[in-house]
Amino acid sequence: MVVSHFLRWICTARVSERAAAANALARAYVNSDLPFEDRCAAEAALTLLLDDASSKVRLAMAEALSMSQHAPLQIISALASDQPEVAGVVLARSPLLTDADLINRVASSPKATQKLIADRPFVSMALSAAIAEIGEAEACAVLLANSGADIASLSFRRMAERYGHLPLVREALISDARLPADCRHMLLVKLGEMLKTSPLVMALMGAARADRVMRDACVKASVTLIEGTRQEEHPALIEHLRLRGDLTASFLIRTITHGKVDFFGSALVALSQQSEQRVRALLAGGHDVALQALFRSAGLAAATHAIILRALKIWREVANGKRVAGVQEVSWLMLRELGGQSAEGDLAALIKSIHLDALRENARGHALAIAAA
Numbered sequence: 001m002v003v004s005h006f007l008r009w010i011c012t013a014r015v016s017e018r019a020a021a022a023n024a025l026a027r028a029y030v031n032s033d034l035p036f037e038d039r040c041a042a043e044a045a046l047t048l049l050l051d052d053a054s055s056k057v058r059l060a061m062a063e064a065l066s067m068s069q070h071a072p073l074q075i076i077s078a079l080a081s082d083q084p085e086v087a088g089v090v091l092a093r094s095p096l097l098t099d100a101d102l103i104n105r106v107a108s109s110p111k112a113t114q115k116l117i118a119d120r121p122f123v124s125m126a127l128s129a130a131i132a133e134i135g136e137a138e139a140c141a142v143l144l145a146n147s148g149a150d151i152a153s154l155s156f157r158r159m160a161e162r163y164g165h166l167p168l169v170r171e172a173l174i175s176d177a178r179l180p181a182d183c184r185h186m187l188l189v190k191l192g193e194m195l196k197t198s199p200l201v202m203a204l205m206g207a208a209r210a211d212r213v214m215r216d217a218c219v220k221a222s223v224t225l226i227e228g229t230r231q232e233e234h235p236a237l238i239e240h241l242r243l244r245g246d247l248t249a250s251f252l253i254r255t256i257t258h259g260k261v262d263f264f265g266s267a268l269v270a271l272s273q274q275s276e277q278r279v280r281a282l283l284a285g286g287h288d289v290a291l292q293a294l295f296r297s298a299g300l301a302a303a304t305h306a307i308i309l310r311a312l313k314i315w316r317e318v319a320n321g322k323r324v325a326g327v328q329e330v331s332w333l334m335l336r337e338l339g340g341q342s343a344e345g346d347l348a349a350l351i352k353s354i355h356l357d358a359l360r361e362n363a364r365g366h367a368l369a370i371a372a373a
Contacts, residue, residue: 006021006025006045009021010049010052015054015056015057016056018049018052018054018057019054019056019057019059019060020060022046022049022052022057022058022060022061022064023060023061023063023064025042025045025046025049026046026060026061026064026065026071027064028042029042029043029046029065029070029071029072030064030065030068030070030071043072043075046061046065046072046075047072047074047075049061050075050078050079055082055083055085055086058079058082058086059085059086059089061075061079062079062082062086062087062089062090063089065079065090065094066079066089066090066092066093066094067093067094067095068095069095069096071094071096073096076090076094076096076097077101080094080097080101080105084110084112084113087113088112088113088116091105091109091113091116091117091120092116092117092119092120093120093121099124099126099127102117102120102127102130103126103127103130105117106127106130106131106134106135106139107130107134111136111138111139114131114135114136114138114139115136115138115139115142117131117139118131118135118139118140118142118143118146118149119142119143119146120146120148121148122148122149122150123143123146123148123149123150124150125150125151125152125155128143128149128150128151128152128155129152129154129155129158131143131155132151132155132156132158132159132162133155133158137162137163137166137168137169138168140159140162140163140169140172141168141169141172144159144169144172144173144176145172151178153180153183153236156173156176156178156179156180156183157180157182157183157186159173160173160183160186160187160190161186164186164187164190165190165194170187170190170191173187174187180233180236180237181225181226181228181229181230181233181234181236181237181240182233182236182237182239182240182241184225184229185222185225185237185240185241186240188218188221188222188225189218189244192214192215192217192218193214219246219250219251219254220254220357222241222246222251223251223254223255223258223260225237226255226260226263227260229263231262231266234262234263234266234267235266235269235270238263238266238267238270239270242270247267247271249299249300249301249304250350252264252267252300253304253307253308253347253350253351254350254354255267256308256311256312256315257311257327257330257331257334257351257354258327258354259315259318259327259330261283261312261315261319264283265279265280265283267298268283268294268295268298271297271298271299272294272297272298273297274294274297279294282294283312284316285316288309291305291309291312292305292309295308303347304347306337306338307334307337307338307347307351310333310334310337311330311333311334314329314330314333315330326358326362327354327358327361328355328358328359328362331351331354331355331358332355334351335348335351335352335355338351
């Protein structure tokens with residue numbers, strides 16, 4: 001009886017009155033223990049209200065029904081297909097919408113709707129993958145900021161590949177602790193490529209010098225990146241570097257010079273195809289002959305073996321508490337293996353550049369410490 005009066009009344013009621021009544025009826029449906037017949041009548045009335053000419057009425061229904069597990073599915077589905085201001089409420093909240101429903105919406109909806117879906121209280125790995133693959137940059141940034149989103153490593157990579165050149169997404173990716181190390185390296189490279197082609201850099205340096213400077217900067221940043229990379233992520237980062245052609249002998253020499261022995265070991269495992277246990281044991285206490293055989297199997301030229309052995313022995317002593325040393329001391333002793341400051345050739349030039357960088361970094365740190373005292 002109440003519903004029949006309601007249906008006759010809405011034909012003449014004003015929009016504000018219809019909206020208030022629709023909200024009240026929807027709340028009664030989801031929050032009250034109605035008898036079966038009354039429940040069916042209320043559902044019929046709510047279904048009829050989907051045809052109301054005013055979006056305010058449908059929005060009032062959406063606000064009342066959007067967070068309920070007991071809302072009528074056909075009404076939720078219709079509201080989710082309504083105009084953006086109505087659909088957004090349902091898409092952002094409703095627990096009745098499945099991953100398939102939401103993925104379809106991501107594929108067919110504008111940027112604003114994608115952002116609402118990406119900001120749902122819980123976003124599954126499948127939905128995150130869809131947003132990473134076909135979502136707009138803004139939606140990807142919202143997804144990355146959502147602590148309730150379950151994001152696979154592959155989805156991080158797709159967002160880095162698609163939008164790593166955009167500051168909005170790049171900053172969101174870098175600030176996410178879940179971002180795999182190989183994705184961080186990809187973003188470093190993208191940033192370097194953008195900088196070297198900027199008009200200002202080109203005007204100041206020229207194309208050739210800008211390319212060289214940015215390449216060197218990316219290599220140094222890659223070594224720094226290893227510090228924040230968990231050991232279980234090393235294989236993925238190494239494979240990423242190998243596929244890019246960046247896993248060179250000079251890069252590996254930089255890593256051992258900077259004391260990244262664990263990463264150096266992971267690289268040797270990948271390059272030599274020997275077991276991790278054997279490689280770790282050799283690095284920890286293997287003799288020179290066995291280590292040189294390992295280096296050869298990893299493709300490292302014989303000319304590099306002596307300086308790598310020298311660095312490795314120093315870092316062993318540091319690890320065992322027998323010595324205090326840093327990159328500056330290690331690089332100097334490696335250079336002595338090559339003949340000291342008078343040494344020539346590409347290998348000597350590499351060690352000299354590492355040594356000079358360490359000198360500058362230590363001097364800068366000393367100056368800052370004095371200034372802060």
